[in-house]
Amino acid sequence: MASESMRSFAIPAHWRARIGYLALLAVLAYLVVLPMIRLQALAFEDGAQGYQSQYGRFDIGETIRTTIALAIGSLAIAMVLGTLLAFAASRLPARMGFLKIVPILPIVMPAVANIVGWAFLLSPGPGYLNVLLRKLPWWSGSDSGPIDVYTVPWIIILTGFGLTSFVYLFVSAGMQNISSEHLEAAQVSGSSTIGVFFRVVLPLLRPSLIYGGGIALLLGLGQFTGPLLLGQNTGVNVLTTDMYRRVSESPSDFAAAAAAGSPLVILGIAVVLVQKLLLGNQNRFVTHGGKAFAPSGGRARWATATLVIYALVALVIPLVGLIIVSLTPYWSGALSWSLFTLDNFRDLFATTAVFESVVTSVVTSFGAVLICVPIGYIMANLLVRGRRFRVLSLTGDLITALPLGIPAVIFGVGFLLTYTEPPLILYGTRTVIVLVYVVLMLPFATRMQMTAMLSLGNAYTEASATSGASPMVTNLRIMLPLMRPAILSAVALMFILLTHEFAASLLVRASTTQVMGTLLYDMWQNGSYPQVAAMALLMTAVTTVGVGAAMAVGGRNVLSNL
Missing domain, CATH: 1.10.3720.10 (MetI-like)
Structure with a gap:
């Protein structure tokens, strides 16, 4: 009797998907939209004093x-x-x-x-x-x-x-x-x-x-x-x-x-x-031209x-x-x-702040990439196959596209305002850097995986469903292996962009939590130009190593697939 009553109250599959998408969109709206709303509300306070001042x-x-x-x-x-x-x-x-x-x-x-x-x-x-x-x-x-x-x-x-x-x-x-x-x-x-x-x-x-x-x-x-x-x-x-x-x-x-x-x-x-x-x-x-097509x-x-x-x-x-x-x-x-002389590099590698900035850049970049890839996959799936959820699909398209049209410095200011006040005071932590990185990379993670899904079409998913596989099994055993080149290309691109990220990082960093770009800027401000040059080369080397690792895993075509 109990099992029958539980089955009668079971949530239909399409409603479970709807609730899941809605929950994810709510989280993304909090990260992407809320800082923008808070900024604009602040600009209009006191008779639009912010606009008058600017x-x-x-x-x-x-x-x-x-x-x-x-x-x-x-x-x-x-x-x-x-x-x-x-x-x-x-x-x-x-x-x-x-x-x-x-x-x-x-x-x-x-x-x-x-x-x-x-x-x-x-x-x-x-x-x-x-x-x-x-x-x-x-x-x-x-x-x-x-x-x-x-x-x-x-x-x-x-x-x-x-x-x-x-x-x-x-x-x-x-x-x-x-x-x-x-x-x-x-x-x-x-x-x-x-x-x-x-x-x-x-x-x-x-x-x-x-x-x-x-x-x-x-x-x-x-x-x-x-x-x-x-x-x-x-x-x-x-x-x-x-x-x-x-x-x-x-x-x-x-x-x-x-x-x-x-x-x-x-x-x-x-x-x-x-x-x-x-x-x-x-x-x-x-x-x-069909089968006869040949690139120029x-x-x-x-x-x-x-x-x-x-x-x-x-x-x-x-x-x-x-x-x-x-x-x-x-x-x-x-x-x-x-x-x-090599003294500038010796001094650079002997500086604790430099080592910590490299670690922070790599950790926050990979952390953001690891968060962005599954979110981008889910959002791409919603945009490509979410015909049953038209309103959610349109909302997701808007939220994921928004960071592409808004400069990173604006998100930096928005995050600085939002996360220096309750309920979440995250200023000066790696967490706030990861969060702003996730927002900035959301369009790339979604668009690159969505393009791959569109190119694959529906034949594979329909054949898997006909064979009795669940959506989870279809994604893990069919879609993800087929999309591996696109996913690794997205990982490589996001890692490159994040290890370079400067505008938003400069606003949400603290003196004790620096990434490579912000530390280089401080050196530039202090007039330590040989150290600046050595730091710039170190940034380039770190990015090159990351791209090389992506190519080792995904093959030589990772960069060409960008």
């Missing part, structure tokens, strides 16, 4: 213009370079195919390390490239310049270089889906390589260009590292650095910081909506030269700048073999 300043117009110029300028550079590199990669000879990974490699180098490397090269006085340029007859009479890396144009250029890899990831994926038949038909009709590119390739790449351009624009609007490191001492401000200044000053002004971030939140949401509007019916861009290829020598030159400029040259400064006792334009 936008009543005499220099706010210049700050907004610089923010827009940085976003638009870096977007233009990244779109041109990213598209050119993707087209070049598609025209590589077969034996040079390994060069396709070159435009992805700059992602492995932390943005803060890249910026610092260029500062050592292009600083007006002791910058090594400037010293070489001053030996030319045009600038031989000057003792500074001719390039000033601390100005807005150069901050835009370096930011554009940093965003190029992200655009390349999207455009190269779209390029691989263009059949060689389309290109061959255009060439047979008499079109040159340039004509094929503009008349055939670019129109077919519209979805990839819109997605990649949208991501680059959002990253440009929320850019923090370049303006902070290069513009802080020269009066160059953007909205994100304004937010950091408002929070770091004494007393902190969270209301003004929230008001400074409001335009970025609105623009982020607007960019996502415009993306959907511009894409429209994506069936117009399908170019596969080529034998162009210019393609090899283009990728090699990009590697030199985006990766090798800033690394050389870091290596030179790290091996000298002080940073100056004069170099001598007698100056080179």
Whole structure:
């Protein structure tokens, strides 16, 4: 009797799934949405005093213009370079195919390390490239310049270089889906390589260009590292650095910081909506021809030269700048073999704070990845197969996409405000770093696994269900093994981004809980430039080791699957 009554009150399977999804969405809403709501509520308190304080300043117009110029300028550079590199990669000879990974490699180098490397090269006085340029007859009479890396144009250029890899990831994926038949038909009709590119390739790449351009624009609007490191001492401000200044000053002004971030939140949401509007019916861009489909290829020598030159400029040259400064006792334009020493690395490895920052970065990054992967898998499953839960699916799509459209510095301020007060006081702990990392990586964990699920279709799950397997067994024995490359690619990408993370970390860290990027920033502020260079190289090495481990487990294609 008891067992029969328990069966009569058993919760149906679809309701158990609904309750589970609802519980997860509630947790994610607490992490993602609540800090944003608290920030905006604070900005509107006392008659919107936060907005009056932020936008009543005499220099706010210049700050907004610089923010827009940085976003638009870096977007233009990244779109041109990213598209050119993707087209070049598609025209590589077969034996040079390994060069396709070159435009992805700059992602492995932390943005803060890249910026610092260029500062050592292009600083007006002791910058090594400037010293070489001053030996030319045009600038031989000057003792500074001719390039000033601390100005807005150069901050835009370096930011554009940093965003190029992200655009390349999207455009190269779209390029691989263009059949060689389309290109061959255009060439047979008499079109040159340039004509094929503009008349055939670019129109077919519209979805990839819109997605990649949208991501680059959002990253440009929320850019923090370049303006902070290069513009802080020269009066160059953007909205994100304004937010950091408002929070770091004494007393902190969270209301003004929230008001400074409001335009970025609105623009982020607007960019996502415009993306959907511009894409429209994506069936117009399908170019596969069934079994006869063959990706485009080529034998162009210019393609090899283009990728090699990009590697030199985006990766090798800033690394050389870091290596030179790290091996000298002080940073100056004069170099001598007698100056080179390993003392900076010895001091670095003997410093307890450095060791602790590496441990904190690795532990918090892996902790966030381990949390994000299963959450992303569940959310991807909801978005792909949750037709029965339409409202929950739409809500999940919004929550998981939100961190992609909002700069990391805004989440840093939101978490700093939320977790320095009851009921959860987590400021200065590794836990709060892990939580903000989980929020920042949620879109990547969800989107990359969702793409893999869509490519697999429903045939495997339906066959498993027909054989009597439960959803749990189907996921563990069928879906997860098939999705292993996508999952490991997501792990590699998230680990790279998290070990580089700087903006949010700078706001939620404490003096006793540092990650590598925040410790490097403190060294930069103190003027310990050789130590900064050594620390930047250490960050790059840690990320490289993590990516190497992911490739050892998932194969050589982990990076190419990003």
